[in-house]
Amino acid sequence: MTTSVCxxxxxxVAASAGHPRYTSFSSYVRARGPVLLRTARxxxxxxxxxxxxxxxALTKTYVAWERIEDHRALDGYVRRALVNTRTSQWRKRxxxxxxxxxxxxxxxxxxxxxxxxxxxxxxxxxxxxxxPDRQRAMVVLRYYEDLSEVQTADVLGVxxxxxxxxxxxxxxxxxxxxxxxxxx
Numbered sequence: 001m002t003t004s005v006c007x008x009x010x011x012x013v014a015a016s017a018g019h020p021r022y023t024s025f026s027s028y029v030r031a032r033g034p035v036l037l038r039t040a041r042x043x044x045x046x047x048x049x050x051x052x053x054x055x056x057a058l059t060k061t062y063v064a065w066e067r068i069e070d071h072r073a074l075d076g077y078v079r080r081a082l083v084n085t086r087t088s089q090w091r092k093r094x095x096x097x098x099x100x101x102x103x104x105x106x107x108x109x110x111x112x113x114x115x116x117x118x119x120x121x122x123x124x125x126x127x128x129x130x131x132p133d134r135q136r137a138m139v140v141l142r143y144y145e146d147l148s149e150v151q152t153a154d155v156l157g158v159x160x161x162x163x164x165x166x167x168x169x170x171x172x173x174x175x176x177x178x179x180x181x182x183x184x
Contacts, residue, residue, distance in 0.1 A: 021065050028074060029058060036078055043086045053089075057081035127177040135170035138163055 033054075040050040040057070060081045061074070068077055128136055134156075141152040142163075149167075153160045174180060 021062075024071075025062050025065055028071075032075060032078075036075070036082070039079055040082055043082060053082060053086055056085050060085070123179050124174075127174050127180055130177070131170050131173060135166050135173075138166045139170045139174075142167055 036057075037050065037054055040054040041047060044050045044053055057078055058081075061068075061078050064077075068074065128139055131139065137156060138152055141147045141155060142149070147155065149160050149163050153163045156163070
């Protein structure tokens with residue numbers, strides 16, 4: 001089924017078939033088409049793109065057919081139309097698309113389950129609460145309050161070595177806590 005646009009276009013071509021411009025242009029294309037197609041193929045990597053490029057350049061030539069004064073220079077005119085059209089296509093194409101086996105976009109990491117996060121938080125806090133008071137205070141200041149060893153020692157009024165050894169013993173106890181084993 002043809003649309004009215006296709007029907008009117010085919011009528012226009014049929015009406016112009018007897019026109020002298022159409023006759024001289026079609027004889028030029030028949031005579032020089034293969035040479036011009038080779039030129040178009042040298043401008044593109046794909047033979048189908050070369051055919052499209054030549055069609056576009058010939059369309060531009062047909063529109064300007066009556067303005068071209070020297071028909072002996074038609075090859076030069078069409079070659080210039082080929083180069084200009086290809087340059088315009090190249091400039092319009094900002095990003096080339098390349099086929100690849102893997103998608104370049106990485107899938108976003110799944111968001112952690114809030115229930116699992118809360119369970120981990122509760123288990124950890126329960127294990128910290130089982131530590132002796134002094135070790136618990138040092139672990140809370142170092143890891144929950146994010147204080148340095150020097151700051152923790154100043155707050156508790158102990159030496160830095162005491163903080164280091166007490167925190168080390170507390171972390172050892174947390175590693176051995178059976179309630180935290182499933183979390184690892």
